[in-house]
Amino acid sequence: MTSFFSDKLAIVGLGLMGGSLALALRERARCIIGMDLDPKTRDYAVQQQIVDYATDDLYTAVHEADTVILATPVRVILDLVQNRIGAYLRSNTLLIDIGSTKADICEAMGRLPIGIHAIGGHPMTGKETNGIEVSDATLYHGKPFVLCDTRRTTPATRLRALGLVEAIQAMPVEMDAERHDRVVATISHVPYLLSAALMATALRQAEQDEAVWTLAAGGFRDMTRLAGSDITMISDIVSTNRQAIAELLAHFRVQLALLETMLISNDQDRLRETLKPMRQARINWTKYYERR
Numbered sequence: 001m002t003s004f005f006s007d008k009l010a011i012v013g014l015g016l017m018g019g020s021l022a023l024a025l026r027e028r029a030r031c032i033i034g035m036d037l038d039p040k041t042r043d044y045a046v047q048q049q050i051v052d053y054a055t056d057d058l059y060t061a062v063h064e065a066d067t068v069i070l071a072t073p074v075r076v077i078l079d080l081v082q083n084r085i086g087a088y089l090r091s092n093t094l095l096i097d098i099g100s101t102k103a104d105i106c107e108a109m110g111r112l113p114i115g116i117h118a119i120g121g122h123p124m125t126g127k128e129t130n131g132i133e134v135s136d137a138t139l140y141h142g143k144p145f146v147l148c149d150t151r152r153t154t155p156a157t158r159l160r161a162l163g164l165v166e167a168i169q170a171m172p173v174e175m176d177a178e179r180h181d182r183v184v185a186t187i188s189h190v191p192y193l194l195s196a197a198l199m200a201t202a203l204r205q206a207e208q209d210e211a212v213w214t215l216a217a218g219g220f221r222d223m224t225r226l227a228g229s230d231i232t233m234i235s236d237i238v239s240t241n242r243q244a245i246a247e248l249l250a251h252f253r254v255q256l257a258l259l260e261t262m263l264i265s266n267d268q269d270r271l272r273e274t275l276k277p278m279r280q281a282r283i284n285w286t287k288y289y290e291r292r
Contacts, residue, residue: 004028004163010065011051012058012080014041016127017098018071019135022050024168026137035061041132050135059088066090067164070097074105074236081108081118091115094160095152098123100184100233101240102148102177110151117157120148120177122184123170130230138169142292145170148177171292185244190252192234193245195226 009029011018014036022032022045034051035058036042042054055061062068062085070077070085077099089095095118099105102120109118125143127134145165149158158174165172175183202220206212238245262271 004160004167005030006065006067007031008033008065008067010035010062010068012036012061012068012070013072013076014038014045014051014054014132015071016130016132016134016136016139017123018069019045019050019132020137020139021069021071021098021168023135023137024140025164028167029067033061033065044132050132058084062093063088063090065093067094067160068096070095070099073233074099074101074240076236077105078108078240081105081112086112086116089113089116092117094157094164095119096121096161096164100188100237102146102180104240106148106150106177112152114152116152117154117160118150118152119157119161120146120150120180121161121165122146122148122180125170128225128228130233140168140170143170144173146173146175146180148175148180150177181241182244185241185248189238189241189245190248192226192229193238193249194252195224199224199227 004025006025006029008031009025010033011022012035014022014034018034018036022034025032031053032051034042034045034054035056036045036054037056039056042056045051045054058080068085068089070080072080077097081097085095089112093116095109095112095116097105097109098121100122102122106120109120112118123140123143123145125139127136127139145168147158147161147165162172202212202216202224258274259271261267262274
C-alpha cells in the first residue's frame with residue numbers, strides 16, 4: 001500500500017467527522033482547506049489550526065486540490081456530486097465521500113467526468129455530540145472504513161484511498177455499494193428506527209403514568225440512545241436506503257410477532273428456547289467486537 005500524502009487536501013463539511021479527518025491527516029498534507037457554510041465553524045477551524053484555510057465557496061476550496069473529501073450530510077453529498085463538483089475538479093483528483101449510504105452516491109460518482117478518481121467511503125465511527133468543537137484525531141483509530149468502487153475507480157484510485165484509510169489508522173473494508181447499504185441497514189438504520197419507536201411508545205405510556213421516567217434507567221437509556229441522533233442527518237440516511245430498510249423492518253415484524261404469539265399463549269418453554277440463540281449471538285459478537 002502506498003503512503004498517503006496530499007499537497008492540497010480539501011475537506012467539504014467541517015463537523016465532527018470532517019474536523020476529525022483534518023486533525024488525523026494534519027501531518028499527511030502540506031495544506032488543508034476546509035469548506036463550510038457556517039462562519040463560526042470556519043473561524044474555529046482556522047483558530048485551532050485544524051485547517052490552514054477555510055472558505056464558504058466550493059470552487060475556491062476544491063479547484064486546486066489533489067484530494068477532496070466530502071463530509072456533509074448524504075443529500076448534500078448527492079447534490080454536490082450530481083450538480084456541482086465535477087466541473088470544479090482537476091483531472092487525477094481523488095474524490096472520496098464519507099456518507100452513511102453508498103448506492104446513490106456511488107452511482108452519481110460514476111457519471112463524473114473521466115479523469116476524476118472517485119470512490120465511495122463510510123467510516124463506521126462517530127460520537128453522540130456533533131460539531132467541530134468535539135473533533136478528535138483518534139476518532140478513526142481501529143474503526144472499519146468501508147470503500148466502495150464506482151465507475152470512476154481505477155487501481156490507482158483504490159491504492160490512494162487505501163493509503164488515506166491507513167493514514168488515519170482505520171481498518172479498510174472493501175465491498176460493493178449495494179451490499180454496504182444492506183449491511184448498514186441491519187446494524188445502524190433499522191436500529192435507529194426501532195430506538196425511535198421505543199421512545200415514542202414510552203412517551204405515550206408516560207402520558208398515563210409519569211413513573212415511566214422515574215424508573216427508566218440504564219437499559220432504557222441504552223435502547224433509546226439512537227433516538228437522540230441528529231434529525232437532518234438520519235432523515236437523509238434513511239431516505240436514501242429505503243428499500244433495504246423496508247425489507248428489514250418486514251423481517252423484524254415477523255420476529256416480533258413470533259415473540260408476541262409465545263407471550264400470549266404463555267409458551268414459556270418455546271420462548272426460552274427461542275431466546276437462547278439470540279443471547280449467545282450477542283455474547284459472541286461482543287467478544288469479537290472487544291478483540292477488534
